[in-house]
Amino acid sequence: MKHRIILITGAGSGFGLLMAERFRRNYTVLAAVKKKEDTVKLKKYGLDFVYEMDITDESARKNMLAEIEQKFGKIDVLVNNAGFCQGGVAEALSEADWEEQMNVNVVGTAALTKEALPLLKRGREAKIIQMGSISGRIGFPGIGAYAASKFALRGLSHSLRLELLPKGIHVVHMEIGSFKTPIWNKSRTRARFYNGNDYKKLEESLEQHTEKTASSGDKPVKVINKIESVIHKKKPAFNYRTGKGVIFLTACETFLPHRAFEKIIIRQTGGKI
Structure with missing residues (x-):
């Protein structure tokens, strides 16, 4: 058995799938997926330990962790990658849309992390890696629910880090920009559109941006690297930024007058003030 045991959630596609494929060469990878067909797919890719687990399902989470405890006795690295982007302006989203976004990206992630802690405490240089976003720093228009979930994940991650550092567990937040992964095509199919013309220019602009990112975003391998x-750092920092536009947007948000920054974002998304 390879010396580090890594549990990756949301391993059926995108960053999760790429991590599972890459990390299986040097680590024991435990891949958690939501759909049965993803279980079959990952096993064909040579992954031996694949678990069907909906992160919002308490019994599914606990059953998976019980199996992991029985077979491995510990987890060295937990990568909280499961999540999705609910597109749509606030006026177009239903309460159910908000609940699903927060339940997957925040509540389910927090619950799994809590339940995995006994196994992480037995791990070697244990780490919890949270897949955050630049949207956890800047609330872009048209993805308010997603931004809210990523702001919440960032706050949760910081609090967890301060709680767990004395236990020798490092919580790391990845602040990720625009990458060419399936999340963008999926967000287009899930997006809610306002019934009227009030946000027409914004919605058209966001549709174009999503299409462009899906085809020409940064290469995901940068995040995997x-x-x-x-994973190899003994004392990793809290936040790591990577991806197209992250450094630039962070600098603009930090150093520009807020009103000027707002104007830039609104103009870039088809509006004016």
Whole structure:
């Protein structure tokens, strides 16, 4: 058995799938997926330990962790990658849309982390890696629910880090920009559109931006490389930024007058003030 045991959630596609494929070469990878067809797919890719687990399902989470405890006795690295982007302006979203977004991206992630802590406490240089976003720093228009979930994840991660550092567990937040992964095509199919013309220009602009990112975003391997380097650090920092536009947007948000920054974002998304 390879010396580090890594549990990756949301391993059926995107960053999760790429991590599972890459990390299986050097680590024991435990891949958690939501759909049965993803279980079959990952096993064909050579992953031996694949668990069907909906992160919002308490019994599914606990059953998976019980199996992991029985077979491995510990987890060295937990990568909280499961999540999705609910597109749509606030006026177009239902309460159910908000609940699902927060339940997957925040509540389910927090619950799994809590339930995995006994196994992480037995791990070697244990780490919890949270897949955050630049949207956890800047609330872009048209993805308010997603931004809210990523702001919440960032706050949760910081609090957890301060709680767990004395236990020798490092919580690391990945602040990720725009990458060419399936999340963008999925967000287009899930997006809610306002019934009227009030947000027409914004919605058209966001549709174009999503299409562009899905085809020409940064290469996901940059994120995978960064995460692997974090895994090997004895004392990793809290936040790591990677991806197209992250450094630039962070600098603009930090140093520009807020009103000027707002104007830039609104103009970039088809509006004016």
